[in-house]
Amino acid sequence: MTPVPAARRPPPGGTVEVAPGVTWVRMPLPYALDHVNLWLLAEEDGFTLVDTGHGDAATRAAWEALEGGLLRGRPVRRVICTHHHPDHVGLAGWMSERWGAGLWATRTEWLEARAYAAAGLAEQEEAATRFYRSLGVPEADLPALAACFHAYPENVSRPPATFRRIRDGEVLTAGGRAWKVRVGRGHAPEHACLHAAEAGLLVAGDQLLPHISPNVSVWHDEPDADPLADFLESLEALRDVDDGCLVLPSHGHPFRGVRQRCEELARHHRERLAAALEACAEPRTPHEVVAALFRGRLDAHQSTFALGEALAHLHRLEAEGRVERVRRPGAPDRFRRRGGAGTAVTAGG
């Protein structure tokens, strides 16, 4: 994996051209992961924008500043969103109202954004509480975890009521180039990447990141999901992208070397599967597996990610027949390695 030199990185709210007609916009995020990358594709009369940034005042202010600069007389005419997370779709509604920019997205991601933005908070909180209780989280910790799901409607402007659907395999034109839509799953249900094979560019969203492993979690709204199967399958599918292709990820720096990065991410998950399997030598709840896998104290937000990731790995192991679920009436299920303590730990799958 070869990153673009750090010196070319734009400051928060700033821009840098990374390929002819492709401008990297870096917007702030109020988290440990402190930025998100967006991409402006130059059209004759304005821009197509891929992802919008977080739906907060700081990002709106940065866009307002760009209106007087790069966007002066050349507004954003269209927004293409890779997926429904708040740092990607957060300002689609605001941009639709302000600039008349139409939203292009896959159907599932648009529906997810609309559903989460409209969801009743009490209902979300109840479902999340039931879910985390079922994973073995102590009662005292449940309210803080459930409260994490307030963040969605607070961090997105209401997504537009209408959209233009994009589909896997469709070729769309933006910035004078043909881009093939490549849907990836596992991080989000129908995440769109955009691949301009001739130009050697892949807008990867969160599907392929250079330094961190995209979050692959089971969430309260689909407690039986197996997102790791989806994610690993999507990684396989991306290996046909040319290794010389410049990958434009949503976090971190642009880089080359798609195949190597896909292999590294697959290896990371094989190692996590082996570690989760090892943790299940004794029957354990997902909460106990997290305690075995993650050292140090996690805040509520980090706990939701750690629990979601641990459960994703347990569900994969269960589907592969390597762990079994031990049901206990009135108590959280435990997961136990199949074949007893003597079973060899393999890193397959």
Ligand SMILES: [Zn+2]
């Ligand atoms: Zn995301």
